[in-house]
Amino acid sequence: MNRVSTAYCQARVVHSAVELGLFPFLTGRSATAAEIVEGLGLHPRLTGDFLDSLVGLGFLERDDDAGGGYSNSAGAEEFLVPGSPLHLGGSMYSHATIHYHVWGKLTEALRDGHAKSGVIADASFQRSYKDPDHLRQFMDHMDGYTSFVGHELVNCVDWTSYESFVDFGGARGNIAMRLVKAHPHLRGGVFDLPEIKPLFDEHMEKHGTADRITFHEGDFFESPLPATDVAVIGHVLHDWPPSARARLIGRLGEAVRPGGMLVIYDAMIDDARRDPESLLQSLRCRMMREGGSEYTAAECGAWVEAAGFEVRRLLPVDTLTDDRILTAVKVAT
Incomplete structure (x- = not known):
């Protein structure tokens, strides 16, 4: 039951990665957390947990034997890098920037029907x-x-x-x-x-x-x-x-x-x-x-x-x- 209640956390992590352009940034390469912070203009306070959450969810891979570099998983390369035949990044971007916020008004919609x-x-x-x-x-x-x-x-x-x-x-x-x-x-x-x-x-x-x-x-x-x-x-x-x-x-x-x-x-x-x-x-x-x-x-x-x-x-x-x-x-x- 709690997994359903907090499923929005997983969605939001992936949505933010798409909005930030993380997956095209990492395509064909590995980068440390510090390099990602600099390359995408992020603040380091949240970035470590953010990146490791994406590792746990299967969107990124982390090489602990090579300085902790991050790279895209095979699935992220196939579905979340622009130009791939089965690119889903555009769909995720719409969910991140439009649908996610609309769903936040579900209780209101249930009351007024609109x-x-x-x-x-x-x-x-x-x-x-x-x-x-x-x-x-x-x-x-x-x-x-x-x-x-x-x-x-x-x-x-x-x-x-x-x-x-x-x-x-x-x-x-x-x-x-x-x-x-x-x-x-x-x-x-x-x-x-x-x-x-x-x-x-x-x-x-x-x-x-x-x-x-x-x-x-x-x-x-x-x-x-x-x-x-x-x-x-x-x-x-x-x-x-x-x-x-x-x-x-x-x-x-x-x-x-x-x-x-x-x-x-x-x-x-x-x-x-x-x-x-x-x-x-x-x-x-x-x-x-x-x-x-x-x-x-x-x-x-x-x-x-x-x-x-x-x-x-x-x-x-x-x-x-x-x-x-x-x-x-x-x-x-």
């Missing part, structure tokens, strides 16, 4: 996307999650019968890039707000996929949607109230060609409402955005069927948020 991020869903994206630095950081945050989801979508969905897909709300195209690399016959698209286009172009150029993925700009509630064989949408529906989710899936039903497929991934709540991970994820959505929450697979299935699809598969997958992937086929009329 989100505590200070944003409203239908305006927050357009407003926050005007800030280039914030937008780039948010894309790093999203990529941390979609790198794992992309791996599952590549391997768990049968793409052989389809030639095209569009990832709606697909950010700078991290999932789309992984799909076309793994399945050379596919041609992809990403639909998102116009402010993301420069970061999309940069990401496609970096991965050599610019000639196989097209960016479609617009608002997926108001703008015309591109026709496609497969519509992909994930970590999007939970930002909106149920009526908006049903409306959006209905619009995707119009965009998908007859016989095409709809793929939805999210941390769907188990029907018995006993899985703490999905329930905590749902609570986080409610804390971040008015109207936001996770939803059950049964609720999702009802929206999908109302839009003219038949649910074919629901698959739990190994991602950061223990997502489920729902696939459905559009009924020919």
Whole structure:
């Protein structure tokens, strides 16, 4: 019980390490506590316990035979150094600077019922996307999650019968890039707000996929949607109230060609409402955005069927948020 009560201490230590840039500072090298203090502008009073806590948690290694030098663990090198394929630093930075403080207002939220991020869903994206630095950081945050989801979508969905897909709300195209690399016959698209286009172009150029993925700009509630064989949408529906989710899936039903497929991934709540991970994820959505929450697979299935699809598969997958992937086929009329 006490470990749950004090779990925030572990999270805060790692968050501060990410905010300070400790892991990129140590990449490929070892440094003493004194060198870290000087290099990162820290005060020595707390630094020893801070660094050794990270050793105990498995994020750093300490060489006691070589002057007590600190270096990144293999996991920190793989996940917390910018530029690594599975970089989670952007996601941790968002949790450190935004989510952590929002969660501190949970008691207040339980009393008044309101989100505590200070944003409203239908305006927050357009407003926050005007800030280039914030937008780039948010894309790093999203990529941390979609790198794992992309791996599952590549391997768990049968793409052989389809030639095209569009990832709606697909950010700078991290999932789309992984799909076309793994399945050379596919041609992809990403639909998102116009402010993301420069970061999309940069990401496609970096991965050599610019000639196989097209960016479609617009608002997926108001703008015309591109026709496609497969519509992909994930970590999007939970930002909106149920009526908006049903409306959006209905619009995707119009965009998908007859016989095409709809793929939805999210941390769907188990029907018995006993899985703490999905329930905590749902609570986080409610804390971040008015109207936001996770939803059950049964609720999702009802929206999908109302839009003219038949649910074919629901698959739990190994991602950061223990997502489920729902696939459905559009009924020919």
